Amino acid sequence: MNDGRVLEDGERVISPDRWVDCYGDYLYQYALARVRERAVAEDLVQDTFLAALKSRDRFRGQSSERTWLVGILRHKLFDYLRRKAREVLQEMDLHQDEGSRRMHSSGFSKGCWIKEEVPNDWVSPADSLCEKEFWMVLDECCSKMPRAFARVFLLREMDGMESRDICETLKISQSNLWVMLHRARLALQRCLQSNWFTARAREKKSHS
Amino acid sequence: MKRRLSEIKKLVSPTCEDVVRSLSRHQEEPLPIVRQFFMRVHLVLCGFCRRYKVHLRFIRRAMGEYGGRLHELLRHRLSEQVRMRIKRRIEEEQRRLE
Numbered sequence: 375m376n377d378g379r380v381l382e383d384g385e386r387v388i389s390p391d392r393w394v395d396c397y398g399d400y401l402y403q404y405a406l407a408r409v410r411e412r413a414v415a416e417d418l419v420q421d422t423f424l425a426a427l428k429s430r431d432r433f434r435g436q437s438s439e440r441t442w443l444v445g446i447l448r449h450k451l452f453d454y455l456r457r458k459a460r461e462v463l464q465e466m467d468l469h470q471d472e473g474s475r476r477m478h479s480s481g482f483s484k485g486c487w488i489k490e491e492v493p494n495d496w497v498s499p500a501d502s503l504c505e506k507e508f509w510m511v512l513d514e515c516c517s518k519m520p521r522a523f524a525r526v527f528l529l530r531e532m533d534g535m536e537s538r539d540i541c542e543t544l545k546i547s548q549s550n551l552w553v554m555l556h557r558a559r560l561a562l563q564r565c566l567q568s569n570w571f572t573a574r575a576r577e578k579k580s581h582s
Numbered sequence: 583m584k585r586r587l588s589e590i591k592k593l594v595s596p597t598c599e600d601v602v603r604s605l606s607r608h609q610e611e612p613l614p615i616v617r618q619f620f621m622r623v624h625l626v627l628c629g630f631c632r633r634y635k636v637h638l639r640f641i642r643r644a645m646g647e648y649g650g651r652l653h654e655l656l657r658h659r660l661s662e663q664v665r666m667r668i669k670r671r672i673e674e675e676q677r678r679l680e
């Protein structure tokens with residue numbers, strides 16, 4: 375086992391033997407948060423390390439080693455997302471009525487919220503941001519969302535990537551992106567409502 | 583002609599479904615002024631869509647924070663089995679590259 379090497383500016387980098395222990399979990403969480411599939415995230419981490427081995431000599435320490443690995447992981451991630459986006463667009467009918475499960479699809483109330491599906495009054499939502507359980511629920515809701523929508527939604531909202539950049543990177547049209555973001559938002563709104571806000575309101579009521 | 587009429591109807595009197603879709607799109611880029619105007623008229627009249635609008639704003643804020651604090655908020659770890667597998671692959675690849 376070698377102990378890593380020292381770069382020109384004196385900064386030490388870790389030996390590849392220890393990469394998994396030092397950076398594995400960080401990269402895994404990074405990937406998992408964006409692809410929402412364990413096996414895929416694991417493969418992305420492995421591919422990142424293997425690609426990093428090949429380009430290791432070129433790493434000069436302009437950034438930390440972890441940042442450098444995250445950069446490689448992002449490349450791998452975008453390759454994967456681009457492949458998936460194309461598959462999804464082929465399989466899915468994007469023009470199907472997306473809100474139909476929450477809105478009336480015919481009759482006098484066509485296009486109106488179904489009674490059981492209306493947005494409730496979320497009580498002091500900002501307070502939720504301070505509660506650890508809220509983040510677990512949000513994380514679960516993101517995992518439960520249809521994955522195809524979740525993947526673009528997470529790039530948009532979690533990474534704050536601009537719509538135009540997402541379209542260019544994933545090679546999808548703007549209108550397709552809008553439909554996917556819209557459906558993801560509808561799904562997340564419903565999930566947070568039933569699993570967090572309604573549940574919490576009920577809990578408070580039973581305490582008082 | 584019929585299609586044109588239904589487009590105009592959709593514009594001047596959007597349903598909740600139209601408005602919910604518009605709200606999402608409006609987060610990406612500003613809607614055309616006319617469409618925005620009729621959406622706002624709907625929002626004045628419809629409490630549910632008004633709530634949805636507030637919820638979308640909250641979701642954006644929460645997601646931004648979630649992204650920034652991901653590694654502090656959650657602890658997803660590689661399983662021991664996968665850890666070993668990746669380590670083995672790295673060793674093999676190192677030997678191959680030497």
